[in-house]
Amino acid sequence: MKERTGCRETALLAVLWLACMPVAARPASDEARTAAYFDRIAASPPQLRIFLQAMPKGADLHNHASGSVYAEDFLRWAAEQDYCIASDSHRIVRPPCVAPASVPARDLASKDYGAYSRAIDALSMRNASLPDFERFFASFDGFRALSSGDGSRLVAAARELAADDRVSYLELMTMPRSAQGLLDAAKAGGQDGNDFGALAAVLAPLLPAAIAEARAELDRYEATLAAAQGCTGAAAQPACTVEVRYQIPVPRHRPPAQAFAAMAFGFALVEADPRWVGVNIVGPEHHPLAQRDYALHMRMFAYLKQRHPTVPLSLHAGEQTLGLVAPRELRFHVRDAVMVAGAKRIGHGVDIAYESDAQALLQRMARERIAVEINLSSNAAILGVKGADHPLRLYREAGVPVVLASDDQGVLRSDMSNEYLRAAQEHGLRYADLKRIARDSIEYAFLPGASLWQGTVGGARVAACAAALSSPDAACERYLQGSEKARMQWRLEQQFERFEREPR
Ligand SMILES: [Zn+2]
Numbered sequence: 020m021k022e023r024t025g026c027r028e029t030a031l032l033a034v035l036w037l038a039c040m041p042v043a044a045r046p047a048s049d050e051a052r053t054a055a056y057f058d059r060i061a062a063s064p065p066q067l068r069i070f071l072q073a074m075p076k077g078a079d080l081h082n083h084a085s086g087s088v089y090a091e092d093f094l095r096w097a098a099e100q101d102y103c104i105a106s107d108s109h110r111i112v113r114p115p116c117v118a119p120a121s122v123p124a125r126d127l128a129s130k131d132y133g134a135y136s137r138a139i140d141a142l143s144m145r146n147a148s149l150p151d152f153e154r155f156f157a158s159f160d161g162f163r164a165l166s167s168g169d170g171s172r173l174v175a176a177a178r179e180l181a182a183d184d185r186v187s188y189l190e191l192m193t194m195p196r197s198a199q200g201l202l203d204a205a206k207a208g209g210q211d212g213n214d215f216g217a218l219a220a221v222l223a224p225l226l227p228a229a230i231a232e233a234r235a236e237l238d239r240y241e242a243t244l245a246a247a248q249g250c251t252g253a254a255a256q257p258a259c260t261v262e263v264r265y266q267i268p269v270p271r272h273r274p275p276a277q278a279f280a281a282m283a284f285g286f287a288l289v290e291a292d293p294r295w296v297g298v299n300i301v302g303p304e305h306h307p308l309a310q311r312d313y314a315l316h317m318r319m320f321a322y323l324k325q326r327h328p329t330v331p332l333s334l335h336a337g338e339q340t341l342g343l344v345a346p347r348e349l350r351f352h353v354r355d356a357v358m359v360a361g362a363k364r365i366g367h368g369v370d371i372a373y374e375s376d377a378q379a380l381l382q383r384m385a386r387e388r389i390a391v392e393i394n395l396s397s398n399a400a401i402l403g404v405k406g407a408d409h410p411l412r413l414y415r416e417a418g419v420p421v422v423l424a425s426d427d428q429g430v431l432r433s434d435m436s437n438e439y440l441r442a443a444q445e446h447g448l449r450y451a452d453l454k455r456i457a458r459d460s461i462e463y464a465f466l467p468g469a470s471l472w473q474g475t476v477g478g479a480r481v482a483a484c485a486a487a488l489s490s491p492d493a494a495c496e497r498y499l500q501g502s503e504k505a506r507m508q509w510r511l512e513q514q515f516e517r518f519e520r521e522p523r
Pocket of ligand 1: 081083335366
């Protein structure tokens with residue numbers, strides 16, 4: 020008893036001593052030291068890069084699996100599979116190679132550096148001197164012969180990049196091959212795209228088999244992936260620690276019946292299998308079909324959401340700018356994604372300042388915690404929107420949650436560390452801002468379960484974990500077992516703790 024009282028007295032004295040110390044003499048917290056170091060190096064991009072490469076980043080919530088792959092990887096896979104490179108377009112094409120129209124991909128790297136280099140340019144935005152949306156979307160045609168095949172390699176590449184960038188969780192957009200049958204059936208049915216009930220009736224008998232096939236396909240991919248990255252053995256690669264979930268990407272530039280079929284497939288798949296966590300809509304938003312059908316697509320989402328209310332939506336919306344499209348198109352895309360479709364997250368949201376009653380829309384997004392996935396390199400390369408012209412600051416000042424994402428890092432020749440670097444350099448974000456973004460990337464992920472945070476992200480933890488320090492106590496452990504989201508948040512907090520303790 021005597022001893023314990025002594026401890027309490029010592030602790031009390033220590034608190035009084037700290038309270039009486041001049042502020043400057045107090046030992047700074049690891050977080051404050053790290054923030055001060057960031058401020059010291061903020062003017063040096065190379066030093067920032069070293070820092071940001073090592074910084075834990077939580078999640079990349081906006082990542083197209085095929086666009087994540089670098090052209091060098093596609094060319095290597097093309098060589099391994101005896102694919103060919105078209106001599107005129109430099110695209111990857113299936114064998115047989117027929118000179119002079121196409122040459123073996125395996126000859127390129129070793130025998131013809133010029134052709135190899137031109138192929139990398141054709142499969143990506145490398146050496147693009149101006150923003151170029153046509154070239155960006157054409158890059159995907161350059162590697163489609165491979166990216167539409169074995170999806171496990173795409174996921175493996177995305178996980179390796181993520182691990183290298185200290186990203187722990189990915190939501191990858193990729194379409195299972197079994198969806199093609201549904202899209203074909205929808206097209207052949209000839210239904211009016213406005214009669215959702217008739218479309219749903221055509222698809223209903225086909226959905227169970229398509230879902231079962233998609234799940235079996237992912238089982239195979241996951242087994243291949245685990246073997247390739249040694250995830251079950253003693254020498255597991257760092258990529259094995261990256262958690263992956265999937266979103267179904269609905270093509271917005273296809274006929275309405277096909278867009279509906281992809282949506283119906285996505286909603287049903289998310290309900291059937293927890294590895295799929297959301298539905299998205301993708302493709303060039305300025306495409307004439309995408310523009311003509313924008314409002315129709317939002318009504319389709321609303322119709323399906325009524326029938327599957329627990330399925331979350333993250334919708335590409337507002338990836339357009341004045342000059343690219345007519346002003347009327349800039350007025351309602353984010354608005355309808357939020358208000359009609361019920362999106363929980365918005366991808367890009369670049370046109371927000373042009374939307375009707377933008378301030379009210381921003382307030383609603385802030386109030387309802389609808390996060391925006393900010394893709395800085397993508398917006399610069401495709402739309403030419405960057406620096407002060409980018410609405411990142413507008414969103415932050417309005418209190419809308421933002422996360423940083425890679426979009427198509429292979430095509431864009433970027434990575435997540437570079438997205439953080441751009442946010443620091445072009446938008447003046449500091450360590451506390453970036454740490455908040457990393458934390459929000461898990462908070463707004465479509466992982467199931469309650470948050471580790473009571474209210475404000477980074478503020479007070481939920482009661483069960485409030486007392487736990489570096490390792491969870493029994494109550495916290497129980498809480499974490501019940502929530503995938505909280506487990507991932509706990510993991511991120513531990514990563515930050517270690518990162519901030521590193522000597523600088
Ligand atoms: Zn995207």
